[in-house]
Amino acid sequence: MAVVLGPNRYGKAETRVVRVTRDGEAHRLKDCTVGVALSGDMRDVHLTGDNAAVLPTDTQKNTVYAFAGEHGIGEIEEFAGLLARHFVGGQPSVHHARVAVEEHRWERHGPHSFARASAETRTCVVHHDRDGSTTVVSGLEGLVLLNTTGSEFHGFARDAYTTLAPTHDRVLATAVTARWRHTAPPDTPGGYDFGESHARVRRCLAEAFAGTHSLSLQQTLYAMGSRVLETRREICEIRLSLPNKHHFLVDLTPFGMDNDNEVYVAADRPYGLIEGTVLDDAAPAPGPAWD
Amino acid sequence: MAVVLGPNRYGKAETRVVRVTRDGEAHRLKDCTVGVALSGDMRDVHLTGDNAAVLPTDTQKNTVYAFAGEHGIGEIEEFAGLLARHFVGGQPSVHHARVAVEEHRWERHGPHSFARASAETRTCVVHHDRDGSTTVVSGLEGLVLLNTTGSEFHGFARDAYTTLAPTHDRVLATAVTARWRHTAPPDTPGGYDFGESHARVRRCLAEAFAGTHSLSLQQTLYAMGSRVLETRREICEIRLSLPNKHHFLVDLTPFGMDNDNEVYVAADRPYGLIEGTVLDDAAPAPGPAWD
Amino acid sequence: MAVVLGPNRYGKAETRVVRVTRDGEAHRLKDCTVGVALSGDMRDVHLTGDNAAVLPTDTQKNTVYAFAGEHGIGEIEEFAGLLARHFVGGQPSVHHARVAVEEHRWERHGPHSFARASAETRTCVVHHDRDGSTTVVSGLEGLVLLNTTGSEFHGFARDAYTTLAPTHDRVLATAVTARWRHTAPPDTPGGYDFGESHARVRRCLAEAFAGTHSLSLQQTLYAMGSRVLETRREICEIRLSLPNKHHFLVDLTPFGMDNDNEVYVAADRPYGLIEGTVLDDAAPAPGPAWD
Amino acid sequence: MAVVLGPNRYGKAETRVVRVTRDGEAHRLKDCTVGVALSGDMRDVHLTGDNAAVLPTDTQKNTVYAFAGEHGIGEIEEFAGLLARHFVGGQPSVHHARVAVEEHRWERHGPHSFARASAETRTCVVHHDRDGSTTVVSGLEGLVLLNTTGSEFHGFARDAYTTLAPTHDRVLATAVTARWRHTAPPDTPGGYDFGESHARVRRCLAEAFAGTHSLSLQQTLYAMGSRVLETRREICEIRLSLPNKHHFLVDLTPFGMDNDNEVYVAADRPYGLIEGTVLDDAAPAPGPAWD
Incomplete structure (x- = not known):
């Protein structure tokens, strides 16, 4: 018998982001909770605590906010895909990304006013691999x-x-x-x-x-x-x-x-x-x- | 110093009742959570465990269901008032009743089909006293x-x-x-x-x-x-x-x-x-x- | 009839603070959730939005952390009292403070290691008024x-x-x-x-x-x-x-x-x-x- | 393309059972939440609503209580295994059972008195298949x-x-x-x-x-x-x-x-x-x- 590391992943869970779009008279609102999980060449961090391959989960959170600012949040599947491809493309140690988004629904009450709609959420999970494959x-x-x-x-x-x-x-x-x-x-x-x-x-x-x-x-x-x-x-x-x-x-x-x-x-x-x-x-x- | 009993009340909390009204083609639906709290001449039960003055909380629950059957559930303030007056009128030991109702909202999807609306609830609290006074x-x-x-x-x-x-x-x-x-x-x-x-x-x-x-x-x-x-x-x-x-x-x-x-x-x-x-x-x- | 402002209070709820004391070999740990509610001369802020009397809830949160640093957290009743007296003494517009603390229990597992104990919490509510009275x-x-x-x-x-x-x-x-x-x-x-x-x-x-x-x-x-x-x-x-x-x-x-x-x-x-x-x-x- | 039924299972989730053992001076207490999920020859119920293969989830709940009475609840892995083998052995349409048990911990306060311990739960999941294999x-x-x-x-x-x-x-x-x-x-x-x-x-x-x-x-x-x-x-x-x-x-x-x-x-x-x-x-x- 030998003790070995099996499948693993890590990331930032439940990043809450609200994006307001202020074009024209009526504002638009997107309200999401984002979870990122990355995997890849993570043997060393588990065995010796060498973090050279580890992009911090804090950075993943920052990226969610920065992308929300730069690209806006359109359809959640597209936002998740954008993030997933970024993480896989940005770090050689990251071979695979899983990005999950929950969208919380609001109803318009006025040009700048909203009321939370039902407790129902829209969800997505996007996987992207360094072999180029994506699932949605x-x-x-x-x-x-x-x-x-x-x-x-x-x-x-x-x-x-x-x-x-x-x-x-x-x-x-x-x-x-x-x-x-x-x-x-x-x-x-x-x-x-x-x-x-x-x-x-x-x-x-x-x-x-x-x-x-x-x-x-x-x-x-x-x-x-x-x-x-x-x-x-x-x-x-x-x-x-x-x-x-x-x-x-x-x-x-x-x-x-x-x-x-x-x-x-x-x-x-x-x-x-x-x-x-x-x-x-x-x-x-x-x-x-x-x- | 003497140790004495101060204000007290007891009752059944969170009785969940769903009432369907089946008149005509389209059914109607009321979905409520009811809380009852009674007070009055309750010294003996606290001091000696003599339950003669105690209408069981199980009976209070039964009454909610029986009244829902007999009277239907109209406006929740009216249903709460009906229950409160019943408890005060029915037992000499019960001097005061507090009935709280939460109503959970459903949207119609068809003549017999509904979808839960938002997490918002409508509430009421009705007090009735044996002196005849009522607050809503x-x-x-x-x-x-x-x-x-x-x-x-x-x-x-x-x-x-x-x-x-x-x-x-x-x-x-x-x-x-x-x-x-x-x-x-x-x-x-x-x-x-x-x-x-x-x-x-x-x-x-x-x-x-x-x-x-x-x-x-x-x-x-x-x-x-x-x-x-x-x-x-x-x-x-x-x-x-x-x-x-x-x-x-x-x-x-x-x-x-x-x-x-x-x-x-x-x-x-x-x-x-x-x-x-x-x-x-x-x-x-x-x-x-x-x- | 005239519409008037009745009783009111405001403050910061659920400030989570963890205080480590590092004296000697074994660390000590206090884990609390603090709620502050202030009241006093708050008519203007309600009627006109003039905030001159309003110490921000953000400041109240800061004070919780600063006091945890400066004074440590001893018995929660004492920590709550310290905060309540501070808020009443510090602002002429604040006539009364209510400070509530919940303490979450940990068991020691080692000199620097702890495990969360049961879901039971210890609580307190301290009121302090500018007339000098305090209740605990x-x-x-x-x-x-x-x-x-x-x-x-x-x-x-x-x-x-x-x-x-x-x-x-x-x-x-x-x-x-x-x-x-x-x-x-x-x-x-x-x-x-x-x-x-x-x-x-x-x-x-x-x-x-x-x-x-x-x-x-x-x-x-x-x-x-x-x-x-x-x-x-x-x-x-x-x-x-x-x-x-x-x-x-x-x-x-x-x-x-x-x-x-x-x-x-x-x-x-x-x-x-x-x-x-x-x-x-x-x-x-x-x-x-x-x- | 043809639309087909894929993997499926059904059962009773979150059956709460408390078992007291009254032998000798001090009682013993086991407090568990049990989930059962069965699978097998369930094509007809999905496609036509023919329930001949379906052991009701209500029966599964009854079985949990009856087994708790008859066999007691020892180690949760054993109780789960007993149930899983029963469901697979009892119905030809049931080919596989998954039984999950959560145990809630109590500390003894007296011969007949207990206090709920921490929020930590002990868990198990047992699978049993009609081919005789079991996993724990x-x-x-x-x-x-x-x-x-x-x-x-x-x-x-x-x-x-x-x-x-x-x-x-x-x-x-x-x-x-x-x-x-x-x-x-x-x-x-x-x-x-x-x-x-x-x-x-x-x-x-x-x-x-x-x-x-x-x-x-x-x-x-x-x-x-x-x-x-x-x-x-x-x-x-x-x-x-x-x-x-x-x-x-x-x-x-x-x-x-x-x-x-x-x-x-x-x-x-x-x-x-x-x-x-x-x-x-x-x-x-x-x-x-x-x-």
Whole structure:
């Protein structure tokens, strides 16, 4: 046996940057949290503490701010790509960069005034390698959806520990975490509009959730994912994580009342958790896209 | 010296209730968190553990669900009032009830489909006493507002520990917590529409924040509060808690760049905290309204 | 009617300061979060934005760090008092200061090494007024206690919504938030050791919880409070907030098993919340101590 | 192109179970949060909503409670293994189970009384496949460590965005998340004591952190990991995630004071994040251990 160093990466997490654009009468606002993780020729720093290969995480933070100033923040996938290519191109010891961006949404209230929109965030993860390859995963978190009807659950497997009653009408609610992989790299000539793509994928997800008569949350997950794949040809794979935010009917019979699917407990824990991937069977190999 | 029991109360906190109304084609949805606190003749339970005066907190929870079923959940102030009067009227040992409700907002996505709106919640606290008096405080939490310009801060006091530079153009951002007291009890004949009142108070707050050229967050606070008092005659007092969510300009000069109010760090901690009350000088005594 | 400014205060919240003392072989560590709130002659800043009376919250933050450097951080009540007196003494417009400190606990692992102890924090709130009066409230948060037996709940009031079964053996668990008021001001000649006082009050609370055969959480609350009052003569009043962290017995009969008080669900929400005060009937008036 | 279902799993997350053992005078307490994720022949449920292969997540929750009652909860790795084998053995449609357990720590205060210990949790993830293979990863979260000296950072790479000054004496602090893979399956005859193994790995981590004169957090990470690998032969691989919880020296010169490594700001965000693996080069293939 010999003890060896395995895969590793390092970087600056959760750099909060707000970029105001002051052109014309109405200002524009971008509000992001950026995470950088670099890897490469990092053996010495681990084994001996020699930092010659280490670009400080403080420098990575500075770079986020400087790039926000110099280039502005357009679509987050483009900003992430710009940073990733910079880090790989700038230091011979850095062979690979992973840049993740979360965008926090604001609604306009006036030419210079904004209100924070929902807790939903738009996300992306961009990988860039010194071999020139780039992968782009876009996504969202915190899209909370609920159907008051059109959801059933029955015909399931049973064992000695099964007490659940089948139901033909339940509330179905979830908080969507979705990440989807773009087929082409972001800087392909003739590249598309990431903002438009995101809005359309989001609409597919929300509409498929609302429009699917659901026999299980798995079925809804697949309907959501396949709606995206069939509608948006720039996407070759989507991964969904859907907590089943249980809404239990309250038993009102002790008080002499019926409960005709009207009064629910919204439970916190435990919750069902449904995770699944839907993909194009001709999708290119993902490489590090999901790391 | 003698050790004695002082003020006390007990109840069930954070009962989560979701109420679906299934009349007609489109369902309606109310999603609330309810807190009940009762007080009264509770000496024995503290001193000897005699529970004869104690209506269990489990019963309080049941009552929330039963009332949601029987009466529906209309305006939260009305639902809270209904519960408060029930608890005081139902048990001779209960002399006073405080019922707080938070409402979580959903947007309609279809006849039976909803998406969680912003993290902002609508709140209320209703007190009812066995002497017949009732107080109603409405409010909101989590309304996050930001102006990209129109905010200054200078001319402040200085001492040996002051290093802050005056500024004539800064980002001003806050997360509003506001509570406002209604002049009249909620069940006064000719009472008004609590939903309409809430929407209009909220609009006053947001518009006063956006529309005030600010020399200090205190000035903005007073502008917000006085706008409400002057516009909404049903409100006699408002209390605002405004964290100053600092957005610090990043120094880009080490990288040879100016920063003309474009690139900001959104800081987490520490933060300024501005708290203040604006009221009608003829407001009736608050009684327990703010407890 | 006239719209007027009511009570108000402002300051810097959540200043995080870590103070290392490097005397001798073993370093010492104090880790605190400090909140300052000042009030006084603040009418102009609210009405016109004139900041002449406003010592910036940034200065308050600086003062926390400078005082930590100059004076060290001894007992948090003393550090809070030092700051409060400084702010009131330093600015004629500041008539009153409230300084709150939370201390985060570390355990020693070596002469220069520490590990964060439990999530429990030690707290204090010190008020100082320009009339020379000072109040000191000490406290703790996040002391989570559990008894596996020795707790009953029966003989309670019942109404049409009561379904709870009486129990003669249950798990009793809570997360203690306690605040206690010192009779004398902190700088009284012959003042006592705040650290020793805190440790002894904490022991009273933990021992009274463990040692009380409980017929209700209210009874346990009173036992905890009165143990403190009877044992620690420097304390004249204590306020306790005790969530009843319900542990429900799981019904295992569907699986052919008994559950003899062995398997529990630890529920999150809703929870009972028991709040109460125990005091010396000869306690001096609290003034602003609890604000 | 064809849209197809990719990898998927489902289960019940965050089932909270508290198990009391009432043998003898002193009770024992285990407090765990359990997550189950099953996978296998789940094509139909995704494509058509046919639930015949789906053991409900509600049943999984019931099983956790029933097993806690029947078998008690010993070492969490054993409890997780018992559950994983049960789910795979019990349903032909379930080919693979992943069971994760977090254990919350309590300290004894009396024969039937306990106090919650630190926020640190002990963790494990056990995978079991119908081919008979099992993997066991143990771990911990929330071990917060700090050295007041013995840490340097200099000699790093520089670019146009580098402003960080080299330092020869800094505070080093982190919140350790560690997961380590056991070489042998847990039910190997002659298996070892998981509790003892966990305690010894934890000690290696804490001692290596405290005892390493650090030129970078990467060096400390490797020292921690290699200490475990060299000391504990039952472990073949460890993965560490170490946030660099920055403690910045406060500049006190504006107040005419030095700051000789005594007064620090404990920053929240952003933070460095160092992630790395240390392993035995002869370690068996991990299979699904890290999923």
